[in-house]
Amino acid sequence: MDRILVVDDDIMNLKMAEHILKKNYEVILVSSGQEALDFLAQETTDMILLDLHMPELNGLETMERIQAMDEASEIPVIFLTADNERETEIKIFNAGAMDYIQKPFLAEVVLRRIGRLLELFHLQQSLQQEVEKKTGELRESSQRIQRLSEQIMMSLASVIDAKDTYTRGHSMRVAEYARELARRMGKTPRELDNIYYSGLLHDIGKIGVSNKIINKPGRLTEEEYNVMRAHPEIGAEILGNISELPDISIGAHWHHEHYDGSGYPDRLAGEEIPEVARIIGVADAYDAMASRRSYRDVLPQEVVRKEIEKAKGIQFDPVIAEYMIKMIEEDKEYKMREQ
Numbered sequence: 001m002d003r004i005l006v007v008d009d010d011i012m013n014l015k016m017a018e019h020i021l022k023k024n025y026e027v028i029l030v031s032s033g034q035e036a037l038d039f040l041a042q043e044t045t046d047m048i049l050l051d052l053h054m055p056e057l058n059g060l061e062t063m064e065r066i067q068a069m070d071e072a073s074e075i076p077v078i079f080l081t082a083d084n085e086r087e088t089e090i091k092i093f094n095a096g097a098m099d100y101i102q103k104p105f106l107a108e109v110v111l112r113r114i115g116r117l118l119e120l121f122h123l124q125q126s127l128q129q130e131v132e133k134k135t136g137e138l139r140e141s142s143q144r145i146q147r148l149s150e151q152i153m154m155s156l157a158s159v160i161d162a163k164d165t166y167t168r169g170h171s172m173r174v175a176e177y178a179r180e181l182a183r184r185m186g187k188t189p190r191e192l193d194n195i196y197y198s199g200l201l202h203d204i205g206k207i208g209v210s211n212k213i214i215n216k217p218g219r220l221t222e223e224e225y226n227v228m229r230a231h232p233e234i235g236a237e238i239l240g241n242i243s244e245l246p247d248i249s250i251g252a253h254w255h256h257e258h259y260d261g262s263g264y265p266d267r268l269a270g271e272e273i274p275e276v277a278r279i280i281g282v283a284d285a286y287d288a289m290a291s292r293r294s295y296r297d298v299l300p301q302e303v304v305r306k307e308i309e310k311a312k313g314i315q316f317d318p319v320i321a322e323y324m325i326k327m328i329e330e331d332k333e334y335k336m337r338e339q
């Protein structure tokens with residue numbers, strides 16, 4: 001049974017309200033605004049009938065305090081008033097009341113109005129709960145998909161890195177450096193995610209190159225070199241199916257292009273090379289120098305810095321290379337390297 005709190009300083013009005021309502025509702029009677037506030041601090045109710053004119057706290061003041069309360073602020077309020085001035089009506093609705101009932105009460109009107117408003121209020125409440133529930137479920141499932149995609153991409157990246165004895169952790173580091181470059185370039189969080197994933201999978205085309213070639217200790221023959229150079233296109237083809245993240249295929253396709261047009265596979269130059277690929281190109285070359293190879297150790301940081309500087313505008317986009325140089329200069333302990 002719905003509960004109704006009736007607030008009125010006139011005992012006759014309280015009795016009258018109780019008489020009308022008690023058949024259909026649990027009725028609580030209080031005779032001042034303060035008593036109503038005390039009650040609401042302890043207990044709850046489905047509706048409040050609030051007298052407008054009361055000594056000390058009047059109806060509007062009481063309403064204001066109810067609205068400042070945590071849970072009680074949600075309870076629908078109907079004002080009881082003997083006034084029939086337009087201005088009172090406006091004040092009542094401005095205060096956030098659901099409706100008002102004219103005194104003296106007509107039993108039929110009171111019951112109908114309260115019944116209808118309660119029904120409306122409960123409907124609204126359950127609708128709101130349903131929306132909240134569905135929104136929560138949706139959020140949760142989209143977070144799960146996000147985590148799942150990330151885990152799959154990480155696994156793929158480790159598959160690539162496992163193929164090459166000398167590139168352990170390479171994809172992960174390139175992804176991190178590329179994301180940091182992009183962050184400094186002012187990219188949005190969504191773009192940062194895309195760039196990170198592109199970095200993770202930029203070398204996925206190496207899956208299509210035989211282990212013998214990838215791990216060959218000496219120089220590659222021209223034929224072997226050509227097979228190796230096919231990895232960007234193989235990668236682009238593999239990732240081309242991921243239509244939700246078009247950037248990752250772009251990163252794989254053109255990360256070996258050079259700013260001066262001397263790279264591969266398409267000899268693109270300058271801004272013809274998509275920005276994602278230019279960013280990954282810098283991060284990739286940086287990590288190649290800052291990690292061990294079969295024939296050498298990690299290069300000294302100063303050597304790496306100079307190489308990036310030298311290739312500005314030749315191999316690298318000069319602006320992105322400049323961001324990389326800043327990162328190197330801030331990395332006082334040379335932490336950005338294969339450990």
Ligand SMILES: [Fe+2]
Pocket residue numbers: 202203231255256
């Ligand atoms: Fe590559």
